[in-house]
Amino acid sequence: MQNFPDILRHWRKQRRYSQLDLALEANISSRHLSFLETGRSKPSREMVQQLSDALSVPLDARNRMLTSAGYAPKYPKREWDDxxxxxxxxxxxxxxxxxxxxxxxxxxxxxxxxxxxxxxxxxxxxxxxxxxxxxxxxxxxxxxxxxxxxxxxxxxxxxxxxxxxxxxxxxxxxxxxxxxxxxxxxxxxxxxxxxxxxxxxxxxxxxxxxxxxxxxxxxxxxxxxxxxxxxxxxxxxxxxxxxxxxxxxx
The missing domain is CATH 3.30.450.20 (PAS domain)
Known part of the structure; x- marks a missing residue:
């Protein structure tokens, strides 16, 4: 399983954001974001949500971000016939x-x-x-x-x-x-x-x-x-x- 810093960097690059761009979009300091991407800081569940909102991450990837940070997934995936x-x-x-x-x-x-x-x-x-x-x-x-x-x-x-x-x-x-x-x-x-x-x-x-x-x-x-x-x-x-x-x- 990918770790949270790798997933965060992937989505930041996928959206073509610099660290400064994402920090401004997520309303956090660029220093805090840098620590999250290097693994020096562990994100709270709320921070994972905040970053995934800023990056417009789809729901399945949000679940992966949460689990990689040590939290339970938030969004279900129901079967078609449920x-x-x-x-x-x-x-x-x-x-x-x-x-x-x-x-x-x-x-x-x-x-x-x-x-x-x-x-x-x-x-x-x-x-x-x-x-x-x-x-x-x-x-x-x-x-x-x-x-x-x-x-x-x-x-x-x-x-x-x-x-x-x-x-x-x-x-x-x-x-x-x-x-x-x-x-x-x-x-x-x-x-x-x-x-x-x-x-x-x-x-x-x-x-x-x-x-x-x-x-x-x-x-x-x-x-x-x-x-x-x-x-x-x-x-x-x-x-x-x-x-x-x-x-x-x-």
């Missing part, structure tokens, strides 16, 4: 169901699909994707890549998103590895649209979609903090008409 998660599951299901006939899904921190609405099941089911499947595997699948008309653009923006999410969490090897693979195909796009769509090739037709991402705002559980709801919208009238037609057929 009774206390029922309101969360209901909120996700309601959001996804209301989004039909447009596709929507819920992802965890490793891009594993936790929930899909019916349009998403139809759309991604072609590739054998179901709840519990990994979107990281899907976006690295050559079969899917061949069906995306603007794959180099999509690869570029997907790699940027993966790296951004990894950095926010202090580094997630699975996301970084996927970003490295996608970067080999990536081509930055010209910013001629307000949002870069993903253009799927469906026989003689195309389906152009862009996405939005929602998260829970006030979280006190590792599992909830990680969840993202991704909702896809038609980027043009043709895509909207096609999604509505598919909903009627099914």
């Amino acid at each position: 009774a206390e998660m029922l309101p969360i599951r209901k909120a996700i299901d309601w959001t996804l169901n209301q989004h039909a006939p447009y596709p929507g899904l819920a992802l965890d921190r490793l891009w594993v699909i936790r929930r899909m609405n019916e349009p998403a099941k139809r759309m991604f089911g072609t590739f054998g994707v179901t709840e519990g499947s990994s979107m990281l595997d899907l976006i690295q699948d050559p079969t899917l890549q061949d069906l995306i008309e603007n794959w180099p653009e999509v690869a570029h923006h997907s790699a940027l998103r993966l790296r951004s999410e990894s950095a926010a969490q202090g580094g997630i090897p699975e996301l970084d590895a996927a970003a490295d693979i996608l970067s080999s195909d990536a081509t930055p796009s010209e910013p001629n649209l307000p949002a870069i769509p993903t253009v799927f090739k469906l026989g003689e037709q195309t389906l152009s979609l862009f996405g939005t991402i929602a998260q829970f705002g006030t979280t006190a559980d590792e599992a909830i903090e990680d969840l993202k709801i991704e909702l896809f919208f038609p980027a043009d009238d043709a895509a909207e008409d096609l999604l509505k037609q598919l909903a009627v057929v099914h």
